[in-house]
Amino acid sequence: MEKAKMNIIDMFVKGARNGWNIAINSLLPNVILAFTLIKILQVTGIMNLIGLLCAPVMGLFGLPGQAITVNMTALLSQGGAVGVLAGLLSSGSLNAREATILLPAVFASGGVLQNIGRVLGTAGVNTKHYGVVLCMTILNGILAMMIMSVLSKFF
Amino acid sequence: MQEKKQNIMKNDVKGTTTAAAVISLLVAAVVFSGLLSGAHGWSSAFDFVTLSGTFGTIKEGTTFVGSDGTGVKAGFLLALSLVPSVMLAMGVVSVVEHTGGLKVAQRLLTPILRPVFGLPGNVSLALIASLQSTDAGAGMTKTLYDEGLITDKERTIFAQFQFSGCGAINNYLSIGSMVFANIIVPMILPLVVIVALKIFAANMTRLIINKFYPEDV
Numbered sequence: 091m092e093k094a095k096m097n098i099i100d101m102f103v104k105g106a107r108n109g110w111n112i113a114i115n116s117l118l119p120n121v122i123l124a125f126t127l128i129k130i131l132q133v134t135g136i137m138n139l140i141g142l143l144c145a146p147v148m149g150l151f152g153l154p155g156q157a158i159t160v161n162m163t164a165l166l167s168q169g170g171a172v173g174v175l176a177g178l179l180s181s182g183s184l185n186a187r188e189a190t191i192l193l194p195a196v197f198a199s200g201g202v203l204q205n206i207g208r209v210l211g212t213a214g215v216n217t218k219h220y221g222v223v224l225c226m227t228i229l230n231g232i233l234a235m236m237i238m239s240v241l242s243k244f245f
Numbered sequence: 246m247q248e249k250k251q252n253i254m255k256n257d258v259k260g261t262t263t264a265a266a267v268i269s270l271l272v273a274a275v276v277f278s279g280l281l282s283g284a285h286g287w288s289s290a291f292d293f294v295t296l297s298g299t300f301g302t303i304k305e306g307t308t309f310v311g312s313d314g315t316g317v318k319a320g321f322l323l324a325l326s327l328v329p330s331v332m333l334a335m336g337v338v339s340v341v342e343h344t345g346g347l348k349v350a351q352r353l354l355t356p357i358l359r360p361v362f363g364l365p366g367n368v369s370l371a372l373i374a375s376l377q378s379t380d381a382g383a384g385m386t387k388t389l390y391d392e393g394l395i396t397d398k399e400r401t402i403f404a405q406f407q408f409s410g411c412g413a414i415n416n417y418l419s420i421g422s423m424v425f426a427n428i429i430v431p432m433i434l435p436l437v438v439i440v441a442l443k444i445f446a447a448n449m450t451r452l453i454i455n456k457f458y459p460e461d462v
Binding site: 096098101102103104105106107108109110112113114117118121122124125126129130133134135168169172173175176177179180186187189190193194196197198199200201202205208209210212213214215216218219222223226227229230233234237238241242245 | 286287289290295296298314315316317319320321323324325327328331332333334335336337338339340342343344379380382383384386387390397400401403404405407408409410411413416417419420421423424427428429430434435436438439442443445446449450453454458
């Protein structure tokens with residue numbers, strides 16, 4: 091009923107209002123969390139340590155070692171991970187090409203821990219299939235970085 | 246009611262003190278004390294002023310986000326600068342949604358579900374929903390199984406599709422817009438990669454389950 095009455099202007103405005111709510115209630119707090127974490131990692135020197143330790147692995151995808159903080163955060167929350175990505179971009183730890191490689195991986199293997207409940211639990215998926223689903227999802231994140239590291243060379 | 250309240254209060258007072266509670270109180274005390282203000286090195290991570298950081302300064306050639314901002318204040322301005330693009334993206338998605346654009350997509354999708362995923366055509370509605378909202382997709386999947394429209398194995402394949410890159414379209418357009426200005430490829434390309442990988446994962450899971458759990462076939 092409500093749908094029939096809406097004109098295109100209402101539709102757009104409704105969506106834009108939804109966008110405001112997402113931006114203010116969900117993105118902004120996640121960005122604040124991400125910048126706090128990055129700051130802590132930076133001033134404690136842990137970020138440098140992570141950078142050194144993970145450089146060989148992340149180097150395979152054309153990324154610096156610090157980039158793994160984005161992948162780790164992604165397992166917990168996609169919003170947090172893109173926040174970390176934006177933070178590392180603004181502090182100059184990542185360049186545009188590296189951010190491009192990381193972005194799809196955040197989604198391909200994002201929010202894994204909460205999705206065990208939100209997707210597998212809600213849908214009632216057979217628990218003996220959980221392992222397969224989790225492994226394939228992590229693999230997808232790795233594949234996303236490999237694909238993007240190749241694709242980004244064309245731009 | 247009254248009795249219940251009293252019980253809750255009693256429990257609160259008696260409640261066991263966990264290590265996490267003690268540590269969090271101690272950390273908060275240090276952070277808010279200002280004892281470490283002006284500290285350098287790792288200990289400054291426990292200083293409120295350090296974590297708060299500074300707003301960037303607006304110079305020629307910068308936006309209101311400014312340059313050389315640090316900590317949470319820099320993050321706040323960055324997040325504010327993203328609001329317009331999120332609103333724009335969600336506005337456009339809303340028009341497509343309400344004009345029935347997604348119903349067309351759903352109709353186009355129905356015949357290819359069997360060859361592409363090995364799933365029956367009647368999951369197309371849930372599949373479209375899952376691209377917009379993780380929770381809607383998962384809820385509809387449960388209903389499909391409960392109504393006997395998909396088997397246990399098909400449910401896992403379908404859940405795999407939803408699990409990797411959950412709520413792909415809405416999440417990518419809203420959350421991803423934080424860095425759209427910085428990426429070097431057209432903004433649709435990462436989304437194509439995400440959806441292609443979803444389809445890949447669903448099919449790999451289909452193969453693995455068929456091979457290792459033959460009793461479910």
